[in-house]
Amino acid sequence: MSDLRAEAEALDGKDELAAKREEFVLDETVYLDGNSLGALPANVPGRLAEVMTHEWGELRIRSWSESGWWTAPERIGDRIAPLVGAAPGQIVVGDSTSVNVFKAVVAAVRIARDPGNPSGGRDEIVVDATTFPTDGYIAESAARLTGCRLIPVAPGDVPGVLGDRTAAVLLNHADYRTGRLHDLPGLTAAVHAAGAPVVWDLCHTAGALPVGLDEHGVDLAVGCTYKYLNGGPGSPAYLYVREALQPRFDSPLPGWNSHAEPFGMRAEFEAADGALRGRVGTPDILSMLALEASLDAWDGVSIDAVRAKSLALTDFFLRCVGAYVPTGRVESLTPAAHAERGSQVALRCEGAGDVMRRLIEQGVVGDFRAPDVLRFGFTPLYVSFGDAERAARILARTLA
Ligand SMILES: Cc1ncc(COP(=O)(O)O)c(C=O)c1O
Incomplete structure (x- = not known):
């Protein structure tokens, strides 16, 4: 056995999160795509079957109250909260990340221009120029709607x-x-020193590392739940609104679900108190309850332990790539410094699309991002050091 293979075995042997893997439906595949779609937690199919047969099939409309469907967005938000360092009452689950980006950015501009805020004529929205495209598209539209100029810059x-x-x-x-x-x-x-609110997109960090929303005074945040939170394909996203800002959160999508009295059927809108101002319409209950069940995997897990394993996994994978892959065939785009590294390794590689296709054929699943990036996501709850070593070995073989 090679030294690195033996080292992987030893690292797996002392991994305090190793047993978590049993809580997911996995096979021999080396699954390094949890930063796109998390694996299926084993308890979810049973829970969904119960929701379908009992809550929907038998209780039908009674489930909105008796099964807690109506309050699911806030309840599940409170389960995500500790994972992103938020006290309860600040997160609602629902809609896609894209829709929540829209709500958050427009609401942030309205907060900045609030008459109670001495910051009057603010007319610039700054957006990460390297952003995932949807955030850029929505920021541009939000800028047009609010009469702002869009300023794209690197973070x-x-x-x-x-x-x-x-x-x-x-x-x-x-x-x-x-x-x-x-x-x-x-x-x-820095944004606060300029007197403006900031919106953070947590899609690639929630469930992978500590975020510290409350600790760092973040104003608004959004994120998806289908990556490191394993909520399932298209599972609903979430919106965080800092408690102190909630009275000033003026949603650009006020729906009956964010009304103070949703069943009053009143013609005038009156916003509910708290984070549920971020709700819009009827929640997608099946996806939401699948997400809720998937969050059981976090019971007893410390996000600090997750971060420690994530860094150890990405370090180890990079070492294996360095040892196995012929020099010059790949270039790591992932920062070496831990403080600047998320939970994925991105390797620039000639013919990356074809290389990833061949890796997938050999049971190593990552993904390809145009034009030349191989992406490998490391989900500490179920990826092992053995997976990291095997992926690097098969990558080297593929590139040989
Ligand atoms: C950083 C980031 N923001 C937004 C999105 C899009 O989210 P949604 O499809 O839920 O709107 C993604 C999707 O992968 C993403 O990675």
Whole structure:
């Protein structure tokens, strides 16, 4: 056995999260795509069957109250909260990340221009120029709707463009292509120093590392639940609104679900109190309850332990790639510094699309991002050091 293979075995032997893998439906495949779609938690099919047969099939409409369907968005938000460092009452689950980006950015501009805020004529929205495209498209539309100018800049350059015209800033906690982790505490403080609110997109960090929303005074945040939170394909996203800002959160999508008295059927809108101002229409209950069941996997898990394993896995994978892959065939885009690394490794590689197709044929599933990036996501709840070693070995064979 090679030294690295033996080392992987030893690392797996002392991994305190190793037993978690049994809680997921996995096979021999090396699954390194949990940063796109998390694996299926084994308890979800049974829970969904119960929801279908009993809650929908037998109780029917009674389930909105008797099975807790109506309050699911806030209840499940409170289960996500500890994973992103938020106290209860600040997160609602529902809609897609894209829709929540829209709500958050427009609401942030309205907060910045609130008459109670001395920041009057703010007319610039700053957006991460390297963002996942949907955030950029929505920021551009939000800018047009609010009469703002859009300023796309790389996250590291954000402090240089902030000022008294800044109305809102939309940033990604981790870059979806390279896995680079951005400085959430530092950038949040810089945006606040300019008197503006910040919106963070947590899609690539929630469930992979500590986020510390409350600790760092983040104003608004959004994220998906189908990556490291394993909620299932198209599972609903979430919206965090800091408690102190909730009275000023003026949603651009006020629906009957965010009304103070939803069943009053009143013609005038009156916003509910709290995070449920972020709700819009009828929640997608089946997806939502699948997500709720999937969150059981986090019981007893410390996010610090997850982060420690994530860094150990990505370090080990990079070492294996360095040892096995012929020099010059791949270039790591993932920062070497832990403080700048999310939970994925991105390798630039000639013919990356074809290479990934061949890896998948050999049972190593990552993904390809145009034009030349191989992405490997490391989900600490179910990826082992043995997986990391095998993936690097098969990558080397494929490139040989
Ligand atoms: C950083 C980021 N933001 C937004 C999205 C899109 O989310 P949704 O499809 O839920 O709108 C993704 C999807 O992968 C993403 O990675």
